[in-house]
Amino acid sequence: MNIKLKYPIPANEEERLWALSEFDVDYTEVSHVFKDLVLLAAKIAKTEVSLVNLIDSYTQWSVSNHGLPIEQMERTESVCQYTITTNDYFEVKELSKDERFKDKAYVVSDPKLDYYFGVPLTTEQGYNLGALCVMDKTVKDLSPEKIELLKIVGKEVVNRLVALKTIQELKAQATAKEELRKKVAHDIRGPLGGIISLTQIISMQGENNKLSDVLEFINMIQKAGTSLLDLATEILNSEDKQINTKSREASADDFSLETFKQKLERLYLPQAKNKAINYTVSLVPESVDMPFPKNKLLQITGNLITNAIKFTPANGSVSVMLGLSNSARQQILTIKVADTGVGLNNDAVKQILSGNKHTSDGTDGEAGFGFGLALVKRLVDDLHGTMHIDSVPNEGTTFTISLQWTN
Known part of the structure; x- marks a missing residue:
């Protein structure tokens, strides 16, 4: 008798997804930020595998990994x-004996993992963005001390995500060289400089205060703070080269159509291949070759692509078309995601455009969570863009997103 599993959904899922989108993580570019932390987690737990996973509407993204190239x-x-x-941790001693996991590919075949321990990556507002997990082929028995250490590492993952978000926001807000310099100095360098000075004082007085047991952690915080200061300096130097130039190439906070296309291919081609779907990303031939802000574009387009793959049967097609126009006053980016899937009726289209949740299982029985398209609509509205849906039941759907920026 086959039992259909009921997949878990956090009670605050809609706001959790919004919180994750606010971090605007480029899943292909942040591995180095957490590399030392996944290594540290594996050493603490003495496991072969350690991962930092961020979880969106449809996909678990392993943004940094140790021992498992996924x-x-x-x-x-x-x-x-x-x-x-959960608000604490989740542990499975033997995945191979748990009805929820015993048939998973990573359990029954290489690498044949059997042990799992994970802590949620929780923001100050209480949203679990994903998890820091350790896994192994053999059962582990983690002491309370090791569990607490793994929780500390998980908190540091969140701290670094917040730091990256802060830097992104400062760079996006800065419109001139001196403005950027003041913002970075005030919002990052000052507070972090104070933290570093404080840790130096505590370090010097540590033996007298019987804090020798925590000195190593203080040193780690000091190094992390120093590293972030260096990153802020690097940002200033890179901006110095870009500001006041008549023409510029795409910076770290911009996309060109070609870089956007390449990221969409890398991120979502594996999903399409896994379901035997013909997936293409192309550019409108007459599009201009200009950089444009990448703010939330991966979250918007990625949710549309994954949704299209989910509702398109094997041997169907999902195509993405990107176009950019430019005038003296504004840039307009057009994103079209078309599929040959099951389509939507008028009521479903109206529900999505109104920002309400719409959910059903995919063509291969994939679970429907009902939040992906609602999130897209909310993100597009937040950017003052437009979304149009053309759909015919049993023939397919085309989503058209239009976003504009003032030059």
């Missing part, structure tokens, strides 16, 4: 989907 997994195939529903 970048993504369908959310419903992951163990961490259960971890984000």
Whole structure:
């Protein structure tokens, strides 16, 4: 008798997804930020595998890994989907004996993992963005001390995500060289400089205060703070080269159509291949070659693509068309995601455009969570863009997103 599993969904899922989108993480570019932390987690737990996973509407993104070269997994195939529903930790001693996981590919075949321990990556507002997990082929028995250490590492992952978000926001807000310099100095360099000075004082007085047991952690915080200051300096130097130039190439906070296309291919081609779907990303021939802000574009387009793959049967097609026009006053980016899937009726289209949740299972039985398209609509509205849906039941759907920026 086959039992259909009920997949766990956090009670605050809609706002959790919004919080994750606010971090605007480029899943292909942040591995180095957490590399030392996944290594540290594996050493603490003495496991072969350690991952930092961020979980969106459909996908678990392994943004940094140790011992297992994996970048993504369908959310419903992951163990961490259960971890984000807890406020403490989630542990499975033997995956091979658990009805929820015993048939998963990573359990029954290489690397044949059997042990899992994960802590949620929780923001100050209480949203679990994903999980820090450790896994192994053999059962582990983690002491309370090791569990607490793993929780500390998980908190540091969130701290670094917040730091990256802060830097992104400062760079996006800065419109001139001196403005950027003042913002970075005030919002990052000052507070972090104070933290570093404080840790130096505590370090010098540590033995007298019987704090020798925590000196190593203080030194780690000091190094992390120093590293962030260096990053702020690097930002200033790179901006010095870009500001006041008549023409510029895409910076770290910009996309060109070609870089956007390449990222969409890298991120979502594996999902399409896994379902035997013909997936293409192309550019409108007459598009201009200009940089444009990448703010939330991966979150918007990625949700549309994954949704299209989910509702398109094997041997169908999903195509993405990107176009950019430019005038003296504004840039207009057009994103079209078309599929040959099951389509939508008029009521479903109206529900999506109104920002309400619409959910059903995919063509291969993929679970429907009902938040992906609602998130897209909210993100597009937040950017003052427009979304149009053309759909015919049993023939396919085309989503057209239009976003504009003032030059």
